[in-house]
Every structure is written in structure tokens, then in C-alpha cells.
Amino acid sequence: MKFDLNALPTDTARATLAGRLMLADGPVPVLVRDGVVYDVSRVAPTSADWFDLPDPAALTGERLCDVAELTIGGGTFELLAPIDLQCVKACGVTFAVSALERVIEERARGDADQAAAIRGDLEGKIGGGIRSVVPGSEEAAKLKAALIEAGMWSQYLEVAIGPDAEVFTKAPVLSSLGWGADLGFRSDSTWNNPEPEVVLVVNAAGKVVGATLGNDVNLRDFEGRSALLLGKAKDNNAACAIGPFVRLFDDGFGIDDVRNAELDLVIDGPEGYRLEGHSSMNQISRDPLDLVRQTLSEHQYPDGFVLFLGTLFAPVQDRDEPGRGFTHKVGDTVRIHSPALGTLTNRMTTSKQAAPWTFGIRHLYRTMAARDAAVRI
Structure with a gap:
């Protein structure tokens, strides 16, 4: 499937975007600027290395292709989630x-x-x-x-x-999916929903370097039975989407743009059902930088982390039976849009039916070592 150019930020000509592609010899971080995709792996072999640079938005690379050539689900230039070694953290209950x-x-x-x-x-x-x-x-x-x-x-x-925000670990390193991928909810869940959120990208020094969109898929029945089931409600195969790209902070985009971001959500069901929602970041109860501070207060992240900031969206519109509200069905298409960050689109299935997660940290380093050896030869 081809990448949809409409998923880019509305002011994409001004944006500095960071992403990742799967090439024949493994994944590489890429820069997207003015519709062109550049391989930056010679300077920054991982996105974690890239975001640790003094000025990540100033990095340049070797031309790979045009954005229109990107694909999902296979192909020469397959789009991945835009992060790699970062821990995936999330905040909950940040809106009334x-x-x-x-x-x-x-x-x-x-x-x-x-x-x-x-x-x-x-x-x-x-x-x-x-x-x-x-x-x-x-x-x-x-x-x-x-x-x-x-x-x-x-x-x-x-x-x-209270004084302490909820901060939890959403997903393992390298398990997040990107634009166009099939997302999963547990097959034994009967009450669940997407959580459209802005996601901050924080480097190893604790500096926020950019932002992107995320879907923190949530199981309301599991967490509602007991908060001790949060892990089962949040961390399942294919239950975390991030993308399509990280918009790096530069002279035209910064933390104030995050504070004032507007998000739109559209869910289209296979039976013709449609749900629309809206979320305004200016209604968040805790400042995004305070949430970063609390995440860092007693912990270090040597490879950086990303932080889901929580959602205002809580779907209560009935889907089937009156009074039961919303829950996902297999085949739902979820679109999360914010003008400055673009559109994150995914289709829903179950965590059992979604493609299994097989590419882990050891696999990443093996591909990097093989690529490095090939360059030396």
C-alpha cells in the first residue's frame, strides 16, 4: 500500500520530519524535507542517536526517494514507526x-x-x-x-x-507500529477504544526535541475491573501506534505548538458506522513539560523516551445496543489528525490476528553490524 501524501502536516514545506524505513538490509532513520526522503544512518544509525545531536533538525543525509514512493506492508521503502530504541511511556487521566x-x-x-x-x-x-x-x-x-x-x-x-501524574510504560522497545499498520485489541475484550494523543519525543539528556501522534489503544473492560490489570489493558501485540513522522522542533515549530494542538479523530466501521471526536491540548490539566519532568524525576533514559500525553477523547456514542457506548470491531479504520503533525491512520484487528512482533533489539543490532561490515569492505 502506498503512503498517503495527505497524511503529511498541512505546512509540510516548512516541517522537518524524522522517520524510519525498512530497507533491504534493515531499518534506517530518515529525514523528510520538501517531499524528499534522506537516509541519515551514516551520521545517526538509530533515531535515538539522531535525537541526541545538538540540533537534530539541522541534520542532512543521502537522498533515498520521494515521499510518494513510501509504502506500508512491504516494498523497497517501507514506512515504520518513527522511533527505535526509546522507551515508550504514557500518561493517563490528564484531562477532566x-x-x-x-x-x-x-x-x-x-x-x-x-x-x-x-x-x-x-x-x-x-x-x-x-x-x-x-x-x-x-x-x-x-x-x-x-x-x-x-x-x-x-x-x-x-x-x-493530586500532585503526582500517572506515568506508565505503554509498550516494549521496537514494538510500536507506524502509519498504515494493523493495530490490535485483545480478542477477549468487549469494551475498548482508541486514545488519540500527542506524543513528545525526549532525548537522553531529557530535552524535548519533537512531537508526533499516537494511538494508545485502551481496554476499558480490563482496566475497569481492576487498575492492576493496566498492563493487560495497555501492552498487547500491535496495541501501540506512533507516527507517521516525528516533527522536530525548529524555528517554525516548538512546545507552544504542542500546548495548543487540536486533534480530530474519525473512526469508520466496516458496517458503515462513523464516529467523530475532537481533542484540544489547551484543556490538559498538567503542562506537557511537567509530565516530562515527572517522568524523569527518579529515572534515567539513556536512549531517550517518547511520552503519550493523554487524551480528552472518551467515546460514549452508542454503536450497537443503546447504553453500551462505543467499542471497536475488527475492520475499523482509525484516523487521528492534527494540522501540524499530519494524520495517523490504522486499521483495527485483534492482537492475536495482527502480525506478530518479531523484530527486536538483537535483530536491529545484527542488521546494523552487517551494514557496517559491508561499508568497510
Whole structure:
């Protein structure tokens, strides 16, 4: 399948984009500028090396092809997720709406049939409160005390308005998929949804060097039954998408553009179902750089990391039976769009049916060693 040029940022002529391609001798990091793809592996053999450079946006390379020649699912220039050795981290409950939905999942014990009735009750009782306070502030502490007294407290409200953000590991290194790949949800899940998010790219020094789009596929039934099932709800085969490219920070794009990003979500189902949603980053309850700081506070990432910033989107539109809300079906097409970052498109299947993850860290280094040996000869 050919890469869709409409997936590029709307101002692509001004953008400095970082990606990865699978070539005949293995994956390479590539620069995309003005519609041309350049191999930068001679200078930066991995994207982690690239993002550690003093000015990643200034890197140049050897011309490979035009963007129009990129493919997915095979071909000479196959597009991959734009990261390699970075840890994949994610933040949850960073928007008031997502906080309410997590509490709903918890109170419904992961049962979608119970969600609608609980939703209306909770919105009226605590929705305004969590929207009006700064997490970790004195006002947030007072709200917490009032909610505890009223028997309304939840572990999800703790990370929504308390001093500590929720930060978890989403996926293993090299397991993320890129634009056009089939994503998976667990075959035994009956209540799940996409989570369209902005993803920050952070280098080994803790510096944010760019941003991209991500789909943090979530299982509402698993996490709703118990927060201890978060690993099963989040980390499954083919359950993490990132791309299509990382937009590197430069004179025309920076952290303020992330803070003000607008995201649109469209889901088209095989039966003709359509769902549309919108998310505004200016409604996030914690600043993106504070989330980076909390991720780094007691940990180091020598190969850098990427950080999903959370989502405002929580689908409640009924798909089949009234009151059951939304859940994925095999064959759904999910499009996440933000003008400055482009469009991330994936089709949904189950984690069992999705292509198995086979290319790991050892495989990457074997291909790099073979390529290096060939160059020396």
C-alpha cells in the first residue's frame, strides 16, 4: 500500500520530519524535507542517536526517494514507526473528561451496560470540581478532602488532581507500529477504544526535541475491573501506534505548538458506522513539560523516551445496543489528525490476528553490524 501524501502536516514545506524505513538490509532513520526522503544512518544509525545531536533538525543525509514512493506492508521503502530504541511511556487521566471516564469504568467494574447511568450521576457531582482546580494545588487538596467525606473518592481522581501524574510504560522497545499498520485489541475484550494523543519525543539528556501522534489503544473492560490489570489493558501485540513522522522542533515549530494542538479523530466501521471526536491540548490539566519532568524525576533514559500525553477523547456514542457506548470491531479504520503533525491512520484487528512482533533489539543490532561490515569492505 502506498503512503498517503495527505497524511503529511498541512505546512509540510516548512516541517522537518524524522522517520524510519525498512530497507533491504534493515531499518534506517530518515529525514523528510520538501517531499524528499534522506537516509541519515551514516551520521545517526538509530533515531535515538539522531535525537541526541545538538540540533537534530539541522541534520542532512543521502537522498533515498520521494515521499510518494513510501509504502506500508512491504516494498523497497517501507514506512515504520518513527522511533527505535526509546522507551515508550504514557500518561493517563490528564484531562477532566478522561478522569471521569476512568472513575466510570471503575464503578461499573468494566461493564459497559452500567456506564451510562453512572456517567450522568458523576458528571453532576464532581465534573465541575475537577475541571476547576490545578492538580496538586491547595484547592485540589480541599476538593479531595470533600470528595473523600462524600464517599466519592477514586484512585483515578488521585492522579487527576493530586500532585503526582500517572506515568506508565505503554509498550516494549521496537514494538510500536507506524502509519498504515494493523493495530490490535485483545480478542477477549468487549469494551475498548482508541486514545488519540500527542506524543513528545525526549532525548537522553531529557530535552524535548519533537512531537508526533499516537494511538494508545485502551481496554476499558480490563482496566475497569481492576487498575492492576493496566498492563493487560495497555501492552498487547500491535496495541501501540506512533507516527507517521516525528516533527522536530525548529524555528517554525516548538512546545507552544504542542500546548495548543487540536486533534480530530474519525473512526469508520466496516458496517458503515462513523464516529467523530475532537481533542484540544489547551484543556490538559498538567503542562506537557511537567509530565516530562515527572517522568524523569527518579529515572534515567539513556536512549531517550517518547511520552503519550493523554487524551480528552472518551467515546460514549452508542454503536450497537443503546447504553453500551462505543467499542471497536475488527475492520475499523482509525484516523487521528492534527494540522501540524499530519494524520495517523490504522486499521483495527485483534492482537492475536495482527502480525506478530518479531523484530527486536538483537535483530536491529545484527542488521546494523552487517551494514557496517559491508561499508568497510
